[in-house]
Amino acid sequence: MKPYAESCEQNRDPILAVLLELFTDRRRVLEIASGTGQHAVYFGAALPHLTWQTSELPENHAGIRAWLDEAGLPNVLPPLALDVTADAWSPGPVDAIFNANTVHIVAWPAVERMFAGIGEVLATDGCLCLYGPFNYGGTYTSESNARFDAWLKARDPHSGVRDFEAIDRLAAEQGMILVQDIAMPANNRTLVWRKVEQP
Numbered sequence: 001m002k003p004y005a006e007s008c009e010q011n012r013d014p015i016l017a018v019l020l021e022l023f024t025d026r027r028r029v030l031e032i033a034s035g036t037g038q039h040a041v042y043f044g045a046a047l048p049h050l051t052w053q054t055s056e057l058p059e060n061h062a063g064i065r066a067w068l069d070e071a072g073l074p075n076v077l078p079p080l081a082l083d084v085t086a087d088a089w090s091p092g093p094v095d096a097i098f099n100a101n102t103v104h105i106v107a108w109p110a111v112e113r114m115f116a117g118i119g120e121v122l123a124t125d126g127c128l129c130l131y132g133p134f135n136y137g138g139t140y141t142s143e144s145n146a147r148f149d150a151w152l153k154a155r156d157p158h159s160g161v162r163d164f165e166a167i168d169r170l171a172a173e174q175g176m177i178l179v180q181d182i183a184m185p186a187n188n189r190t191l192v193w194r195k196v197e198q199p
Contacts, residue, residue: 002070003063007101008038011188015039015100015131016046018182018190022127023047026096030121031055032114033102034079037067043098044076051075053091055082084114092121100131103167104149107158112170119174119195128176128193131184134164142187167191 023029027050034040034054044052054064056079064079080091084106097118103111118128133145140146140161149161168178168191176193184190 002066003036005036005038012039012042014185016043019043022129022192023050023096026050028094029096029098030091030094032099034064037064040076041067041071041073044073048075053077054079057083084117085110089117089121093123094121095123096127097122098129104132104152104161105159115170115174122195124195124197126195130191133161133188135161136164138163145187
């Protein structure tokens with residue numbers, strides 16, 4: 001049985017509309033934390049010029065493979081074993097990275113390590129797209145995000161909706177500059193950074 005996430009069905013079209021613009025000149029994308037695999041097959045089918053590399057913790061690979069096997073897309077690759085807290089990431093270099101709904105789930109040290117890993121594998125002029133809810137200036141952008149944050153913290157006090165400014169600092173430490181901050185449905189955002197050449 002394939003795993004299924006309702007949120008993937010709900011957000012896939014708005015995200016795809018963004019990726020169709022951002023990834024027109026990209027060739028190799030690493031998706032961090034592919035989850036069920038639903039996004040990978042949907043985006044991979046719509047972006048056939050890309051090689052879409054899935055990744056996840058090993059215990060989630062069977063579900064992703066079930067989606068990939070059914071779709072039979074030559075450009076969507078089987079999942080790599082990727083733990084964002086690991087000291088070394090195997091994939092790379094890539095010219096684009098996509099991640100949805102991870103930074104508010106994992107603890108902050110894992111977010112910091114995730115950005116360090118991104119800095120290692122993202123090529124110069126590469127593009128990072130991060131989708132999810134964010135606070136600005138320490139303030140919720142909606143009542144629903146405030147409720148979501150409370151639910152996250154009740155489930156795990158180390159999780160929670162992150163401040164955009166803190167995330168942007170992590171990106172800057174890896175040589176990335178913010179190029180777009182795109183409003184999405186359901187009070188989410190897609191944040192887009194570009195990695196600049198280091199002196």
